Amino acid sequence: MLKKAIAMKKFLIVLLIITSCVPSIHPLYHERDLIEDQRLFGNWRNAGEGEFWDGRESWKFEKLPPKQGFLGSKTPDPLSGYLLTITEDSIAAEFVARLLELDNQLFLDIFPKSEYGDIKGIENNWLQMHLFPVHTFARISFENKAMIIEPFDPDFIIDLLEQKKIRISHEKTGNNFILTASTDELQKFVMKFGREKEAYIDPGLFTRM
Amino acid sequence: MKSLASDRNKIQKILLHTFFWILSFYILLRIFVRGNEIESIDIIYTFLFQCTIAPFAYANLLWLKPLLDSGKWYLYGFILMLIVSAAAGFNYFFFTVGVDFVLPGYYFISYYDWIEIIQFVFGHLFILTLLQISLEWFELNRERQRISELEKEKINFEMKALLGQINPHFLFNTLNNLYSMVLNGSQQSGEYILKLADVLRYVIYQSRQEAILLEDEIRLLTDYILLQELRTDYPNAEFNVSGETGTWRIPPMIFLPLLENSFKHGIKGEKESQKIIINLQVNEREIFFKIQNEREEKETIRDKQPGGIGMENIKRRLELVFPENHEFNIEERENLFFTNLKIWKS
Numbered sequence: 371m372l373k374k375a376i377a378m379k380k381f382l383i384v385l386l387i388i389t390s391c392v393p394s395i396h397p398l399y400h401e402r403d404l405i406e407d408q409r410l411f412g413n414w415r416n417a418g419e420g421e422f423w424d425g426r427e428s429w430k431f432e433k434l435p436p437k438q439g440f441l442g443s444k445t446p447d448p449l450s451g452y453l454l455t456i457t458e459d460s461i462a463a464e465f466v467a468r469l470l471e472l473d474n475q476l477f478l479d480i481f482p483k484s485e486y487g488d489i490k491g492i493e494n495n496w497l498q499m500h501l502f503p504v505h506t507f508a509r510i511s512f513e514n515k516a517m518i519i520e521p522f523d524p525d526f527i528i529d530l531l532e533q534k535k536i537r538i539s540h541e542k543t544g545n546n547f548i549l550t551a552s553t554d555e556l557q558k559f560v561m562k563f564g565r566e567k568e569a570y571i572d573p574g575l576f577t578r579m
Numbered sequence: 580m581k582s583l584a585s586d587r588n589k590i591q592k593i594l595l596h597t598f599f600w601i602l603s604f605y606i607l608l609r610i611f612v613r614g615n616e617i618e619s620i621d622i623i624y625t626f627l628f629q630c631t632i633a634p635f636a637y638a639n640l641l642w643l644k645p646l647l648d649s650g651k652w653y654l655y656g657f658i659l660m661l662i663v664s665a666a667a668g669f670n671y672f673f674f675t676v677g678v679d680f681v682l683p684g685y686y687f688i689s690y691y692d693w694i695e696i697i698q699f700v701f702g703h704l705f706i707l708t709l710l711q712i713s714l715e716w717f718e719l720n721r722e723r724q725r726i727s728e729l730e731k732e733k734i735n736f737e738m739k740a741l742l743g744q745i746n747p748h749f750l751f752n753t754l755n756n757l758y759s760m761v762l763n764g765s766q767q768s769g770e771y772i773l774k775l776a777d778v779l780r781y782v783i784y785q786s787r788q789e790a791i792l793l794e795d796e797i798r799l800l801t802d803y804i805l806l807q808e809l810r811t812d813y814p815n816a817e818f819n820v821s822g823e824t825g826t827w828r829i830p831p832m833i834f835l836p837l838l839e840n841s842f843k844h845g846i847k848g849e850k851e852s853q854k855i856i857i858n859l860q861v862n863e864r865e866i867f868f869k870i871q872n873e874r875e876e877k878e879t880i881r882d883k884q885p886g887g888i889g890m891e892n893i894k895r896r897l898e899l900v901f902p903e904n905h906e907f908n909i910e911e912r913e914n915l916f917f918t919n920l921k922i923w924k925s
Contacts, residue, residue: 555690
């Protein structure tokens with residue numbers, strides 16, 4: 371019973387992170403765009419500045435573990451990336467983070483690891499069938515040994531979509547939006563409007579633990 | 580008339596081009612629409628997309644198509660590729676940079692890659708060029724039809740004018756003869772007047788028809804010869820007809836001017852020895868009309884009477900009614916004239 375309650379809490383954390391951005395079906399990267407930056411590795415704690423951040427989060431970047439193959443075989447992930455563990459109030463969730471550079475800015479593409487399979491507590495097959503993994507994006511930068519994470523502001527994009535002032539492929543179900551634009555289209559938007567301050571929520575300052 | 584036709588062409592052209600751009604707008608909108616419903620931003624995007632193509636499409640029509648018309652295919656192809664590339668480049672540049680100045684507050688990007696934009700541009704240029712070629716083809720056909728009608732009208736007018744020249748000429752000649760006979764108290768003047776009435780009936784009524792039976796023309800020639808013989812009191816013409824004449828139809832008054840000319844130049848005074856021999860041979864395909872007559876010394880075939888029909892008029896009329904299917908020549912041997920006319924079915 372306690373196990374189930376913990377699993378549901380982890381699931382809600384994932385949902386919270388996802389819904390804090392406008393999720394996308396397609397990633398922001400092509401294989402050729404991916405880069406590695408050694409500065410990311412390690413544990414980072416949020417300083418708790420700004421409206422969005424409360425200082426309870428810690429982000430841990432590690433090397434991606436090999437993929438589980440057929441009959442227990444393990445193969446390294448062919449793409450550059452990081453295993454990102456986000457912990458909030460001792461509850462951890464694992465993601466695959468990919469780093470890319472567009473218009474001289476670094477961006478993170480965050481995707482649930484193993485499409486929810488490794489998220490403990492969500493073992494109910496019926497529940498898993500109702501989930502669809504999505505990508506979220508955040509701008510990332512380093513300043514004086516600190517890491518700054520700036521997720522895209524969902525309100526900014528949703529407002530533009532509702533005012534019919536942005537033309538980007540998307541779907542709307544109820545009050546939720548999901549981007550269906552191709553990677554090329556997403557990159558073009560990021561390259562063209564990725565420097566607008568209004569496009570991001572408050573920057574989250576992370577320091578090494 | 581010309582100005583009205585020109586205005587009508589312009590209006591048709593404008594309507595057709597408007598229709599093309601509306602159709603293009605509709606098709607592009609269906610391609611560009613992002614969701615299930617058409618949003619206002621899709622309409623704006625489609626309109627702007629068309630605006631980036633249109634100047635190049637019309638540059639192609641105005642400046643490049645003349646190269647195509649003059650057969651400079653390679654040069655046309657080369658410059659066309661440049662124009663298509665320039666249009667694609669402009670479209671890309673506009674949606675990457677320019678649109679932010681035209682519509683600040685809107686978030687557009689260039690959604691298509693080079694190949695796709697080139698396809699859109701080329702499609703527009705190709706269809707517009709085809710449209711222009713079809714329009715010009717229709718205009719050309721209409722112009723040809725107009726010219727053909729004008730030609731027909733001109734021919735009709737000339738025919739009427741020529742017939743107008745022939746008829747009074749014949750009438751005055753005959754009346755002169757009648758006048759002479761009455762003055763001389765000829766017993767045959769009554770018969771002469773009846774034949775003249777037959778000839779006039781023919782000239783007035785049948786000569787207005789487009790075509791008459793060859794037999795009617797033969798009857799006219801026979802009456803005319805009889806009138807001429809009555810005038811001179813002795814037979815001076817021999818008229819031979821051979822072959823089947825039944826199915827032939829010809830324009831009226833084709834042979835009479837030639838015969839009239841022969842009598843005018845061939846029978847002078849009261850010489851009994853002067854003879855005119857007329858042969859008309861007919862078969863299914865051809866008509867041979869030959870006249871042989873004597874001429875006086877130093878006489879020329881040129882008609883000297885002012886307002887007379889003249890040989891030039893005869894030739895002109897033959898060219899009008901049998902443009903490709905007649906041969907006409909006059910031979911002169913010693914003191915004889917041979918007038919030969921051959922007509923065949925085309």
